[in-house]
Amino acid sequence: MSIERIETKRRMSRIVKHNGTIYLCGQVCADATQDITHQTQTMLDKVDTLLEQAGSDRKHILSATIYLKTMDDFAAMNAVWDNWVPEGYAPARACVTANMAREALLVEISVIAAEKAL
Numbered sequence: 001m002s003i004e005r006i007e008t009k010r011r012m013s014r015i016v017k018h019n020g021t022i023y024l025c026g027q028v029c030a031d032a033t034q035d036i037t038h039q040t041q042t043m044l045d046k047v048d049t050l051l052e053q054a055g056s057d058r059k060h061i062l063s064a065t066i067y068l069k070t071m072d073d074f075a076a077m078n079a080v081w082d083n084w085v086p087e088g089y090a091p092a093r094a095c096v097t098a099n100m101a102r103e104a105l106l107v108e109i110s111v112i113a114a115e116k117a118l
Helices: 034-054 071-084
Strands: 005-007 014-018 020-025 061-068 094-099 107-112
Touching: 014 034, 020 034, 034 071, 034 107, 061 071, 071 094
Parallel strands: 061 094
Antiparallel strands: 005 014, 014 020, 020 107, 061 107
């Protein structure tokens, strides 16, 4: 059973693959000066890019954990999420409030996905 680590740094790997399962490190927005809608969309765009790089896509997400700075943003984040997840392919999901690594961050996501069948 091999473990493949992609874009590994001292603290983490951006992608880890093991036995057909893909683990993405936490993803945040491209521009933390923007509102929750923009932060959520650009965060999910990063997830798309990493999933493609790892040989997967949105339809193969098994689990997602979403961290919000405040639940006041829950509805706005969900509006973006609901448009992003393909109908019929919603993963297991949790959404919690959390202290963020940087003050301006409003949302972060951690994703586990399956590799697409070759």
